[in-house]
Amino acid sequence: MRRTPETPTITPTSGSYAVSAATGNPIVNQFDDADLNRYSGSETKVTYLSRSDWMGTWPASATVVQGTEQMAADSSFAFQPRTNGVYGPAANIHRNAYCGRNYEYFSEDAFLSGAMMAPEVAAIQSQGVYAFMKHFAINHQETHRAGVMVWANEQTLREAYLDAFEPAVTQGHIKGAMTIMNRIGAVWGGAHHGLLTGVLRNEWGFDGFVITDYSSNSNFTVQTQGLAGGSDLWDGFAASDIADKSSDPYVCQLMRQAIHRILYVQANSSAINGIASSDRVVSILTWWQAALIGIDIALAALTAGSIVMLVLSKRKQAGAAPAKKDEK
Numbered sequence: 001m002r003r004t005p006e007t008p009t010i011t012p013t014s015g016s017y018a019v020s021a022a023t024g025n026p027i028v029n030q031f032d033d034a035d036l037n038r039y040s041g042s043e044t045k046v047t048y049l050s051r052s053d054w055m056g057t058w059p060a061s062a063t064v065v066q067g068t069e070q071m072a073a074d075s076s077f078a079f080q081p082r083t084n085g086v087y088g089p090a091a092n093i094h095r096n097a098y099c100g101r102n103y104e105y106f107s108e109d110a111f112l113s114g115a116m117m118a119p120e121v122a123a124i125q126s127q128g129v130y131a132f133m134k135h136f137a138i139n140h141q142e143t144h145r146a147g148v149m150v151w152a153n154e155q156t157l158r159e160a161y162l163d164a165f166e167p168a169v170t171q172g173h174i175k176g177a178m179t180i181m182n183r184i185g186a187v188w189g190g191a192h193h194g195l196l197t198g199v200l201r202n203e204w205g206f207d208g209f210v211i212t213d214y215s216s217n218s219n220f221t222v223q224t225q226g227l228a229g230g231s232d233l234w235d236g237f238a239a240s241d242i243a244d245k246s247s248d249p250y251v252c253q254l255m256r257q258a259i260h261r262i263l264y265v266q267a268n269s270s271a272i273n274g275i276a277s278s279d280r281v282v283s284i285l286t287w288w289q290a291a292l293i294g295i296d297i298a299l300a301a302l303t304a305g306s307i308v309m310l311v312l313s314k315r316k317q318a319g320a321a322p323a324k325k326d327e328k
Helices: 051-057 069-074 110-125 154-164 166-170 193-203 223-229 249-267 287-320
Strands: 036-038 047-049 130-133 176-178 209-211
Touching: 110 130, 110 154, 110 166, 130 166, 154 166, 193 223, 209 249, 223 249
Parallel strands: 130 176, 176 209
Antiparallel strands: 036 047
């Protein structure tokens, strides 16, 4: 029987929301000891708590997890201008100590990972920021991960790996999912219909959109295959086969479906903050656009006049040329 964690709650708080296992001090949004991971860039960029530190210190209860709005605020998601989505949280399993992304993942236990991720997702999305759970699913290595084949039977997949992601969908109501660069068996994860459509959408009720992992350096991340499998958006692409499919009704319908999913998520996020139901999109012609149009018209008229004058000049020169005398 599958274990189901209790429904997470969102409790607005202030200050820190965890305690360092190393120092015993509250964890705040600072780079101190091993409590925070510098994911990218400077200290003004997104930061993550060390997952290992979380598992040793938070939550205090084994069954109830408190997801807080402060969690989102500390991560600077909700207060960065024009930041409406975040590539995270990540819930792959600590299968071994050498996985290059263990610092992003929660645990070696799928049930505990799911119980931790669901409230984090709910807290982030309470700020109007949509989250992308990743890497869905069974990403277990960083080196040579593009295209590597991962093999497992269905029971292992569901119990050991997919259980880590399910609560984010069924309880956290996550609106985004990022696929994997590797293959499940012989099928690229971004085109795996059984995973992205059968399990994610049909079983779990996912109603957001799916983005691929980075795919500009892979020649197997083909758009038509991904669209048919359940992916909606590409994080770069190298293997493009969609440019000549504008007359293919099946592919066009898949693209329409993908665009619908993307727009649905955008319309239900902070991306539309400041837009009222009475607002209308109106086309306007700015002064500089009018000026450019006037310049284009003037240049076109000058060009046409120049051509006419050139033709007339040539004809005039031809008519004025002296006739050649017959040679004897």
